[in-house]
Amino acid sequence: MGDVTGNREHYTSLCRMCDNRCGINVYVENGTIVEITGLKEHKWNHGRLCVKGRLAVDMVNAPDRILKPLKRIGRKWEEINLDQAYDEIAEKIKKIQSTWGDRSMSVWKGEALGFLTQENLYRRFIHAIGSPNYFSNDSQCYVGRWLGYALVTGDWATQDFIKSKCAVIWASNPPYSQPNLTQSILNGRERSGKLIVIDVRLSAIARQADEFVQILPGTDGALAHGIARQLIEDDNISHAFIDKYTIGFETYAQYVKIFTPNLVEKHTGVPAETVVHLAREIGSRRPKVAFYAGNGLEHHENGINNVRAIACLDGLLGNLDHEGGNFIAEKPGLRDLTLYKDKPLRHLGPIGADKYSVLYDFRKECHTISAMDSILNEKPYPLKGMILAGANPALTNPNSQKVIKALKALELFVVRDLFMTETAKLADYVLPAATFLENSELHCHPIHQIIGLSTEIVTFPECDSEHIFLKKLASRLGIENYFPWKDNDELNRWLLQDTTITLETLRDHPEGFEYKPRRFLKHQKDGLTTPSGKFEFVSKYLKGHGYSELPEYVPPAYRCSPNPEYPYVMVTGARKVFYTHGRNRNFKQCRSAIPNPDIEMHPIDAEILGVKTGDIVTLTSTVGSVDIPVKVVHKSKILPGVTQVTHGWQESNINLLTHDDRNDPIDGFPLMKSVEIKITPKQDGSRNH
Incomplete structure (x- = not known):
């Protein structure tokens, strides 16, 4: 029990409404969570809490929350007992395994339920039952950036914004996606730092920047190479770092020579003089320069090498793992839940690993887009069963019609979620899941190298945590030895066993x-975790897999081979402060603030099309069409010919237009942020009021 004052109990925990994991106070009255505030003592958020954090009260108490197991009977849902649901699911898994083989089963981890311990629990479970097919949202979000950096530096760095002299936010909008990160960025600027934002849109963070550089979608690699060329030409680079701790500099330097300011302007739309100025501003502040590469870089056919191009700037500036630069955090030494050492199962052909071997080599992640083909075409082998937790690919994955068709074709589709999502509607069983307020889990904050413990504050009788769900299912499948922990506390103690940290210590330190x-x-003593142990301007690993060793820039298709039938380029996925991907749209407060989707459009394009804000237009790509209201934005917000639509809206699902057949060749990430479209005003001139 937490501290009690009158009829109100007080607990401390960590928020999981996004990946910032802010410290929170949680207040409970008569068994119901009634208020959440920021925890002043926490080293990350210092008492700040964004609107999404406060929305956790709405989430846990939502009237439309799923609290009972549901089984599909024809076109209707029937409430069933939890043990019955688990029994039936286990029997269906056994039948699929005996008919099609163990590898015909799969799991898919989303982030709506948390994705720290839960991720490795699902990895453990699927290998325990003999299948290598672990899928997750990461294979189209975050991992592209992680891979781009890992191929150069060996790891994903954390930005030391507070000590930096120059923060470069590239294709990200932290005030909406990671609000507390914004405070670190602005605090660093207040301490004589500079804030530079590079993005397609004049975002919330761009409006606060000292310098905003507006760029055409998918051309970021050209700009990064142009900055690199200028730094080298000005001899404004760290020779000490380059000479001792890198490989491939001469080859890389020769390559970027072609990216003159004028050529960069031609590719990116960024004026030549701005390219020179940008390089000199950044270079003058080395090595205390912190680059943050955002999600906007990933969803292109050239995403990995665009990210690699940005990562290479760390090597030129010598800011890698430097105070005020891009810090590589050490890990706390937790035990590994996965079974990749004991049961690697690589010989069973993880789905997508043959085509996107880099993704699997580095992340042991199967390719979600390839999964749809395996379900529908049974190649390279049939995929017949799936347990999906806290994900909504019917709205968030590209080519939604194909996703829906594939998920409907599964012999067994089990969804664990809080609400009846568009994906859950396709399931055979929908199981009630626990929120982060009903679960105890370990969390780390890399920038401070601190570890914390979330608290199980309330419970609902049939809402098991992911650990307990998998434990109960494992016992029915005869693999209970892989889940020996009786509860989450025992699991957390096991994870901490190789450290000197105890659960009691963490409970005593909510901050x-x-x-x-x-x-x-x-790296000066230990080296980096790349194959060479050094910073890699060129990748021999990639060369060995048939790719260019250099981070070569390939222009996006809409720039190098424009299709006049689809004259506009569409960016998808810009964040909205109340929403996280497809979540929170069932909350009245959110709908009141942002009631509907829209397409952001430059005034020149609106005039050419003869439309105004609120008019309905039809967007069409080579994949599909959708109707959506127009929002004519200020001329400074977006470039002419470029549009933006946020994903996650069922009523205008923009992923009906996005591509699952045009992917980055290295990691398989889909084209979602430079999609060629045409825009047609509705003939009746209808307005959305």
Whole structure:
């Protein structure tokens, strides 16, 4: 029990409404969560809490929350007992395994229920039952950036914004996606730092920047190479770092010579003089320069190499793992839940691993888009069963019609979620899941190297945590030895066993417990975790897999081979402050603030099309069409010919237009942020009021 004052109980925990994991106070009256505020003592958020954090009260108490297991009977749902649901699901899994083989089963991890311990629990479960097919939202979000950096530096760095002299936010909008990160960025600027934002749109963070550089979608690699060329030409680079800790510099430097300011302007739309100025502003502040590469870089056919191009700037500036630069955090030494050492199962052909071997080599992640083909075409083998937790690919994956068709074709489709999502509607069983307020889990904050523990505050009788769900299912499948922990506390103690940290210590430190003091420039003694042990301007690993060793820039298709039938380029996925991907649209507060989707459009394009804000237009790509209201934005917000639509709206599902057949060749990420479309005003001139 938490601290009690009158009829109100007080608990401390960590928020999981986004990946910032802010410290929170949670107040409970008569068994019901009534208020959530920021925890002042927490080292990450210092008492700040965004609107999404406060919305967790609405989430846990929502009247439309799923609290009972549901089984599809024809076109209707029937409530059933939880044990009955688990029994039936286990029997269906056994039948699929005996008919089609173990690898015909799969799991898919989303982030609506949390994705730290839960991720590795699902990885453990699927290998325990003999299948390599672990899928997740990560294979089209975050991992593209992670891979781009890992191929150059060996890891994903964390930005030391507070100590930086220059923060470069590239294709991200933290005030809407990671609100507390914004405070670190602005605090660094207040301490004599500079804020530069590079993006397609004049976003909330761009409006606060000292300099905003507006760029055409998917051309970021050209700009990064142009900056690199200028830094080298000005000799404004760290020779000490380059000479001792890198490989491939001469080859890389020779390559970027072609990216003159004028050529960069031709590709990116960024004026030549701005390219030169940008390089000199950044270079003058080395090595205390912190680059943050955002989600806007991933969803292109050239995404990985665009990210690699940005990562290479760390090597030129010598800011990698430097105070005020891009810090590589050490890990706390938790035990590994996965079974990749004991049961790797690579010989069973994880789906997508043959075509996107880099993705699987680095992340042990199967390719979600390839999964749809395996379900529908049974190639390279049939995929017949899936357990999906906290994901909504019917709205968030590209080519939604194909996704829906594939998920409907499964012999067994089990969804665990809080609400009846568009994806849950396709399931055979929908199981009630626990929120982060009903679950105890370990969390780390890399920038501070602290670890914390979320608290199980309330419970609902049939809403098991992911650990308990998988434990109960494992016992019915004869693999209970892989889930020996009786509850989440015992699991957390096991994870901590190889450290000197105890659960009691974490409970005594709701502000976060420092597991290791921060050390900088660790590569000077330990090297990096790349194959060479050094910073890799060129990748011999990629060359060995048939790719260019250089981060070669390939222009997006709409720039190098424009299709006059589809004259506009559409960016999807810009964040809205109340929403996270497809979530929160069932909350009245959110709908009141942002009631409907829209397409952001430059005034020149609106005039050419003869439309105004609120008019309905039809968007069409080579994949599909959707109707949506227009929002004519200020001329500074977006470039002529470029449009933006946020995903996650069932009534105007923009992923009906996005491509699952045009992917980055290295990691398989889909084209979702430079999609060629045509825009047709509705003939009746209808308006959306």
